Amino acid sequence: xxxxxxxxxxxxxxxxxxxxxxxxxxxxxxxxxxxxxxxxxxxxxxxxxxxxxxxxxxxxxxxxxxxxxxxxxxxxxxxxxxxxxxxxxxxxxxxxxxxxxxxxxxxxxxxxxxxxxxxxxxxxxxxxxxxxxxxxxxxxxxxxxxxxxxxxxxxxxxxxxxxxxxxxxxxxxxxxxxxxxxxxxxxxxxxxxxxxxxxxxxxxxxxxxxxxxxxxxxxxxxxxxxxxxxxxxxxxxxxxxxxxxxxxxxxxxxxxxxxxxxxxxxxxxxxxxxxxxxxxxxxxxxxxxxxxxxxxxxxxxxxxxxxxxxxxxxxxxxxxxxxxxxxxxxxxxxxxxxxxxxxxxxxxxxxxxxxxxxxxxxxxxxxxxxxxxxxxxxxxxxxxxxxxxxxxxxxxxxxxxxxxxxxxxxxxxxxxxxxxxxxx
Amino acid sequence: xxxxxxxxxxxxxxxxxxxxxxxxxxxxxxxxxxxxxxxxxxxxxxxxxxxxxxxxxxxxxxxxxxxxxxxxxxxxxxxxxxxxxxxxxxxxxxxxxxxxxxxxxxxxxxxxxxxxxxxxxxxxxxxxxxxxxxxxxxxxxxxxxxxxxxxxxxxxxxxxxxxxxxxxxxxxxxxxxxxxxxxxxxxxxxxxxxxxxxxxxxxxxxxxxxxxxxxxxxxxxxxxxxxxxxxxxxxxxxxxxxxxxxxxxxxxxxxxxxxxxxxxxxxxxxxxxxxxxxxxxxxxxxxxxxxxxxxxxxxxxxxxxxxxxxxxxxxxxxxxxxxxxxxxxxxxxxxxxxxxxxxxxxxxxxxxxxxxxxxxxxxxxxxxxxxxxxxxxxxxxxxxxxxxxxxxxxxxxxxxxxxxxxxxxxxxxxxxxxxxxxxxxxxx
Numbered sequence: 001x002x003x004x005x006x007x008x009x010x011x012x013x014x015x016x017x018x019x020x021x022x023x024x025x026x027x028x029x030x031x032x033x034x035x036x037x038x039x040x041x042x043x044x045x046x047x048x049x050x051x052x053x054x055x056x057x058x059x060x061x062x063x064x065x066x067x068x069x070x071x072x073x074x075x076x077x078x079x080x081x082x083x084x085x086x087x088x089x090x091x092x093x094x095x096x097x098x099x100x101x102x103x104x105x106x107x108x109x110x111x112x113x114x115x116x117x118x119x120x121x122x123x124x125x126x127x128x129x130x131x132x133x134x135x136x137x138x139x140x141x142x143x144x145x146x147x148x149x150x151x152x153x154x155x156x157x158x159x160x161x162x163x164x165x166x167x168x169x170x171x172x173x174x175x176x177x178x179x180x181x182x183x184x185x186x187x188x189x190x191x192x193x194x195x196x197x198x199x200x201x202x203x204x205x206x207x208x209x210x211x212x213x214x215x216x217x218x219x220x221x222x223x224x225x226x227x228x229x230x231x232x233x234x235x236x237x238x239x240x241x242x243x244x245x246x247x248x249x250x251x252x253x254x255x256x257x258x259x260x261x262x263x264x265x266x267x268x269x270x271x272x273x274x275x276x277x278x279x280x281x282x283x284x285x286x287x288x289x290x291x292x293x294x295x296x297x298x299x300x301x302x303x304x305x306x307x308x309x310x311x312x313x314x315x316x317x318x319x320x321x322x323x324x325x326x327x328x329x330x331x332x333x334x335x336x337x338x339x340x341x342x343x344x345x346x347x348x349x350x351x352x353x354x355x356x357x358x359x360x361x362x363x364x365x366x367x368x369x370x371x372x373x374x375x376x377x378x379x380x381x382x383x384x385x386x387x388x389x390x391x392x393x394x395x396x397x398x399x400x401x402x403x404x405x406x407x408x409x410x411x412x413x414x415x416x417x418x419x420x421x422x423x424x
Numbered sequence: 425x426x427x428x429x430x431x432x433x434x435x436x437x438x439x440x441x442x443x444x445x446x447x448x449x450x451x452x453x454x455x456x457x458x459x460x461x462x463x464x465x466x467x468x469x470x471x472x473x474x475x476x477x478x479x480x481x482x483x484x485x486x487x488x489x490x491x492x493x494x495x496x497x498x499x500x501x502x503x504x505x506x507x508x509x510x511x512x513x514x515x516x517x518x519x520x521x522x523x524x525x526x527x528x529x530x531x532x533x534x535x536x537x538x539x540x541x542x543x544x545x546x547x548x549x550x551x552x553x554x555x556x557x558x559x560x561x562x563x564x565x566x567x568x569x570x571x572x573x574x575x576x577x578x579x580x581x582x583x584x585x586x587x588x589x590x591x592x593x594x595x596x597x598x599x600x601x602x603x604x605x606x607x608x609x610x611x612x613x614x615x616x617x618x619x620x621x622x623x624x625x626x627x628x629x630x631x632x633x634x635x636x637x638x639x640x641x642x643x644x645x646x647x648x649x650x651x652x653x654x655x656x657x658x659x660x661x662x663x664x665x666x667x668x669x670x671x672x673x674x675x676x677x678x679x680x681x682x683x684x685x686x687x688x689x690x691x692x693x694x695x696x697x698x699x700x701x702x703x704x705x706x707x708x709x710x711x712x713x714x715x716x717x718x719x720x721x722x723x724x725x726x727x728x729x730x731x732x733x734x735x736x737x738x739x740x741x742x743x744x745x746x747x748x749x750x751x752x753x754x755x756x757x758x759x760x761x762x763x764x765x766x767x768x769x770x771x772x773x774x775x776x777x778x779x780x781x782x783x784x785x786x787x788x789x790x791x792x793x794x795x796x797x798x799x800x801x802x803x804x805x806x807x808x809x810x811x812x813x814x815x816x817x818x819x820x821x822x823x824x825x826x827x828x829x830x831x832x833x834x835x836x837x838x839x840x841x842x843x844x845x846x847x848x849x850x851x852x
Binding site: 144287 | 577677
């Protein structure tokens with residue numbers, strides 16, 4: 001049987017422990033939610049790079065990797081993503097359960113210890129009395145950050161969504177690239193990145209989640225001790241605003257050397273209800289029997305993919321598609337026609353029931369993966385509204401046809417972004 | 425008479441059941457107690473490389489256009505009267521399929537209604553329905569899929585590598601085929617290939633989850649259509665030992681150059697492929713894994729970054745150790761690796777790093793047992809390889825020696841027989 005407990009271990013810091021004997025691995029995930037702005041974006045992203053694969057006790061990547069290898073290939077990763085209009089920096093570790101240790105090692109505790117060393121004991125140097133990340137190491141990581149910003153162009157679907165986001169969330173923090181602009185990353189100094197690091201520790205809202213076969217008291221004490229002895233200031237407040245719809249639909253076409261065009265259409269709504277927005281986007285374009293898949297792809301062959309998804313807390317419904325350039329206009333017209341059908345309630349009860357069944361089955365599988373469970377738990381507590389995957393399934397099942405129609409009626413086409421080939 | 429065997433592994437304490445069903449199908453079932461998800465994969469040894477073949481019914485070998493295995497995968501989802509996704513929708517299962525170089529697999533995941541979902545899987549895969557009209561219609565969608573991959577630099581750098589390494593082997597052609605090859609596909613060709621490769625003697629069913637073995641076998645007894653073993657033989661064209669081109673380059677919309685460096689290596693029989701692949705993986709880790717001095721040097725000087733990776737690309741008729749990632753100087757990575765290979769061929773590997781690598785490898789295999797999806801994937805790999813032994817990777821990793829690795833390095837990493845594929849940014 002699984003067991004789940006949460007405690008508030010310090011100001012703005014929650015820690016949840018979930019144990020289940022079925023697990024073969026452990027996940028320890030620390031989420032820092034902090035302010036996202038043009039000024040802070042590149043520096044916060046640089047922090048994620050700086051604390052990833054070194055710490056004072058393992059100052060080189062080689063030392064660090066050897067230590068992970070001794071822990072049976074444990075991993076420590078960091079990343080940065082959005083949390084509504086804030087930035088969410090995640091430092092996560094994963095390892096095999098202690099019962100699989102060949103020599104009785106305390107793998108989970110040792111992995112948690114290494115993760116805390118990355119977070120609290122990064123490699124630093126003092127220059128002119130100021131502590132900062134070492135210049136040489138910072139230069140390499142800064143280049144990696146710049147390369148990763150540049151590499152967004154490699155995957156055209158992601159690239160189109162990123163560029164569409166600048167227009168969809170114009171003048172909002174969500175419109176600022178999560179890793180910042182290239183020019184900001186180029187201008188960043190080691191001292192600035194280190195100040196951003198200290199600021200995150202001091203002001204971020206923090207959710208820690210430990211999931212595994214068994215999490216020892218020693219491990220819980222380690223995490224509690226390290227995180228409750230930090231200097232904390234004013235804790236970042238997570239603002240929950242939906243994105244305002246533009247008076248007129250914004251349109252933009254960008255040209256690159258691509259074989260297949262990408263089209264992103266964004267609709268906006270004030271409705272952020274979990275069950276309604278998940279069910280509606282799945283009915284419209286989230287499954288292989290959805291309205292968009294059945295018509296735009298299968299019946300009319302206008303797109304290779306055409307799917308709907310939501311940024312629920314911002315009240316945005318995306319429809320993104322991979323489309324031949326000559327089909328852009330017909331695809332757009334058909335997508336709008338399908339949304340129009342939804343507004344009029346022209347979707348069958350059978351489609352609603354099938355979609356509910358698929359989503360509720362998927363929800364029930366949530367806690368089969370330690371990392372998925374850790375991310376789910378953190379997300380719910382950051383939202384200040386905890387519900388389990390089973391309760392999520394109940395929310396979806398409780399949605400009525402009328403609520404779906406009301407959601408469809410509330411949608412307003414805000415942005416149409418097209419990435420297409422260069423003109424001959 | 426159905427044959428049943430419990431396969432156990434003392435190192436991990438794990439076990440699963442292997443059954444040879446009366447129909448000829450191999451069934452592998454791994455009970456993962458306590459997990460909500462149940463996962464099933466129905467796979468056939470039929471991938472993009474299987475373009476030349478014969479059965480006991482054929483007088484001689486026949487060669488068909490590229491891309492048929494993938495095309496068949498798309499078309500099997502259409503029944504005569506309905507779409508398979510509509511059937512899964514009634515059970516709440518999430519269905520999918522994929523075609524690779526040497527296999528096609530149909531799969532689903534669910535939490536409830538496992539047996540009804542399994543019945544759908546077993547039924548539709550054994551019930552082909554194609555007409556000239558439905559076959560023609562699919563050309564548009566598959567053509568769009570091919571074009572989508574044309575925009576992927578990761579995909580292009582990899583296929584350019586295979587085009588450089590191989591002269592004739594069909595592994596050098598995109599799994600989906602080309603616009604020209606798919607235009608030659610007809611309903612008759614699809615039926616011909618279907619009845620050749622979708623013989624249950626050439627297929628495996630792999631299941632992982634908190635499932636009831638008796639219920640599974642009852643569904644199999646009812647739905648599997650016994651068929652005669654036609655002694656299928658699939659061959660690849662004669663392939664020269666040397667690479668076709670040692671360098672391939674393409675310009676693309678990327679910011680930083682990307683590369684794949686691959687070593688042409690002798691293909692292996694199914695029995696030996698696991699051990700050879702494991703050894704190559706450990707050699708790659710020791711040469712330039714994150715614990716190596718070479719990685720540190722190239723990383724610290726900025727020649728490679730955290731996108732760097734390596735893998736052993738192996739299967740029916742092909743075997744290539746590959747190193748890849750982003751680099752502003754791919755040629756430097758190639759020459760540094762060549763020097764390291766030369767030095768290690770003489771001096772061998774460090775014993776301490778070797779032990780760390782073995783622990784690392786063992787841990788990554790335990791991690792792969794975490795979810796029913798990955799357990800089912802481990803089972804289907806074992807089944808389609810023809811050994812049915814899902815623990816062979818763990819055992820091969822545990823038993824490998826430093827001498828084995830030195831031999832592997834000498835035979836499989838020939839620095840005079842490799843291809844460097846590079847994607848460079850478009851010059852503006």
